[in-house]
Amino acid sequence: MFSKILVALDNSVHRQEVLKRALDLAQANRANLMLLHVLSAYEDGSPGIPIRSYQAYYPVLEDSTWRLYQQRWEEFEAQGLAQLRQEVDIAQAAEVSAEFTQVSGEPAPTICNVANSWGADLIVVGSHGRRGLSELLLGSVSNYVMHHANCSVLVVHNGGAKTSDREVAAAMAST
Numbered sequence: 001m002f003s004k005i006l007v008a009l010d011n012s013v014h015r016q017e018v019l020k021r022a023l024d025l026a027q028a029n030r031a032n033l034m035l036l037h038v039l040s041a042y043e044d045g046s047p048g049i050p051i052r053s054y055q056a057y058y059p060v061l062e063d064s065t066w067r068l069y070q071q072r073w074e075e076f077e078a079q080g081l082a083q084l085r086q087e088v089d090i091a092q093a094a095e096v097s098a099e100f101t102q103v104s105g106e107p108a109p110t111i112c113n114v115a116n117s118w119g120a121d122l123i124v125v126g127s128h129g130r131r132g133l134s135e136l137l138l139g140s141v142s143n144y145v146m147h148h149a150n151c152s153v154l155v156v157h158n159g160g161a162k163t164s165d166r167e168v169a170a171a172m173a174s175t
Contacts, residue, residue, distance in 0.1 A: 002029045004031060006118060007033055008123060008141070009036065011043050032098070033091055034101065036102070037100075081102055108144035111123065112148050116150055123145055126156045
């Protein structure tokens with residue numbers, strides 16, 4: 001049985017499927033949810049990484065570019081928080097106790113660190129299904145979490161809707 005489930009959410013199209021799986025598990029186990037969004041410069045919708053221009057000797061231009069980047073980052077943060085608040089409302093409507101947090105950092109180790117500090121006994125994380133060169137270059141958050149987490153991990157693959165309830169129950173029973 002799980003009592004504290006950490007749900008790692010990103011801005012991918014699979015976010016709702018990951019949340020749905022976590023809600024189903026939380027309802028079945030009467031567990032608490034912690035919804036986590038890790039702000040990353042590499043995530044969809046992110047303003048990216050600020051790059052200094054060759055025109056850095058024009059301080060006014062550099063300063064305005066930095067302010068624009070900061071403004072976009074703050075909007076990115078606000079959008080993430082608004083999404084998490086909506087998802088907590090969805091969880092509470094399903095009679096699941098839920099809270100949320102949003103932090104900046106490298107997603108994979110941050111997920112493991114938050115899970116440890118919160119005392120999670122299960123992490124639910126999505127998989128983008130990267131293979132080959134894209135996995136080598138971009139990494140696999142779910143793979144890192146599976147190998148470094150101090151608790152059980154459920155990976156919801158990008159075809160997650162095809163996973164049967166029997167497979168989820170079998171995964172739960174094996175822990």
